[in-house]
Amino acid sequence: MCASNSETKNYLAIATDPLHIGAGSARLARVDLPIAREPGTNLPKVPGPGVSGPARAYTALATSRYRWKEGKDEYLCAGSGGPGGEKHCGRPDPACPVCIPYGFSKGTGSMQGLAQFFDAHILFFPVASMSGPLWVTSPTALSGPGVDREIPDPEKCFLPLGAQLKKGGQRLNFGWLMLSKSNKDNNDVSEQIDTITGLPETIKTKSVLVSDKLFSQIVNNNLEVRTSVSIDPATGAAEDKALFTYEALPRGTVLRFDVQYNPGYTYRINKKELKTEDGGEVGSSWVKVQVEKGLKLFASLGIGGMNTRGMGRLKVLNLGEEAAGNE
Numbered sequence: 001m002c003a004s005n006s007e008t009k010n011y012l013a014i015a016t017d018p019l020h021i022g023a024g025s026a027r028l029a030r031v032d033l034p035i036a037r038e039p040g041t042n043l044p045k046v047p048g049p050g051v052s053g054p055a056r057a058y059t060a061l062a063t064s065r066y067r068w069k070e071g072k073d074e075y076l077c078a079g080s081g082g083p084g085g086e087k088h089c090g091r092p093d094p095a096c097p098v099c100i101p102y103g104f105s106k107g108t109g110s111m112q113g114l115a116q117f118f119d120a121h122i123l124f125f126p127v128a129s130m131s132g133p134l135w136v137t138s139p140t141a142l143s144g145p146g147v148d149r150e151i152p153d154p155e156k157c158f159l160p161l162g163a164q165l166k167k168g169g170q171r172l173n174f175g176w177l178m179l180s181k182s183n184k185d186n187n188d189v190s191e192q193i194d195t196i197t198g199l200p201e202t203i204k205t206k207s208v209l210v211s212d213k214l215f216s217q218i219v220n221n222n223l224e225v226r227t228s229v230s231i232d233p234a235t236g237a238a239e240d241k242a243l244f245t246y247e248a249l250p251r252g253t254v255l256r257f258d259v260q261y262n263p264g265y266t267y268r269i270n271k272k273e274l275k276t277e278d279g280g281e282v283g284s285s286w287v288k289v290q291v292e293k294g295l296k297l298f299a300s301l302g303i304g305g306m307n308t309r310g311m312g313r314l315k316v317l318n319l320g321e322e323a324a325g326n327e
Contacts (some may be wrong), residue, residue: 011316
């Protein structure tokens with residue numbers, strides 16, 4: 001894929017409901033249905049397909065192309081396109097706002113999507129403390145969203161980043177864990193956190209930095225765990241031996257993920273160039289507009305599993321002007 005004239009945008013999103021992105025199957029572990037994790041750090045994450053899949057479906061809804069007819073043919077651009085992808089339209093002129101950004105598979109007319117999605121990782125994690133709710137982060141978590149200098153790793157202590165915590169006491173209680181305040185200078189890190197686009201002021205003023213080792217332990221010990229039971233439709237009561245538990249990222253978790261937008265100048269579908277509705281070239285900005293139409297709907301339709309049990313809504317905080325202006 002040609003990288004010239006491409007654009008990579010870093011998105012921030014906050015969970016307005018608990019978020020359950022399943023690991024794929026039930027396991028014999030602390031809970032029956034765990035969430036997906038990074039193998040090296042054991043930190044929860046949202047895999048790239050967990051972002052791109054809902055975004056594709058919601059872009060189709062936003063552009064009225066979830067299911068549509070052209071002549072005698074009926075197309076379904078939102079999903080896999082039916083057997084062999086034959087129901088994907090794959091239209092190059094004007095370019096389909098679903099098939100072109102996200103890709104499609106339709107015989108000889110297949111192509112990779114112009115938008116590349118990457119895993120979403122935890123940036124700030126909410127934790128209850130004796131000082132009220134706090135948002136915890138780590139040097140590795142902060143290494144992506146525009147923080148361009150080395151961040152100190154405070155071992156066995158915490159580094160207050162928010163204004164409210166800098167004036168607080170010398171110890172911080174995380175329930176089972178008591179940490180002392182670090183005596184290192186934190187002004188540089190705090191100033192860069194202030195520049196992160198879209199991050200709520202409440203989180204900026206109540207954020208703390210802990211070591212990467214402690215961050216993983218704090219996150220995994222403060223995940224939300226719910227218990228549910230299957231209902232017998234004949235009786236309306238709980239089914240026998242149908243009790244199960246599942247994990248979720250708590251409400252207030254801040255995630256970050258990247259999407260790379262590539263132009264379609266060099267692509268051809270059945271020897272036809274990609275063109276927009278007004279006859280212009282398909283650039284990276286056009287691709288971004290279509291994707292952000294889908295990302296906007298995360299706030300109301302949600303992602304992941306357990307949506308019927310009050311989970312899944314995720315608000316993307318730094319959408320472009322065209323998407324954010326319609327809110």
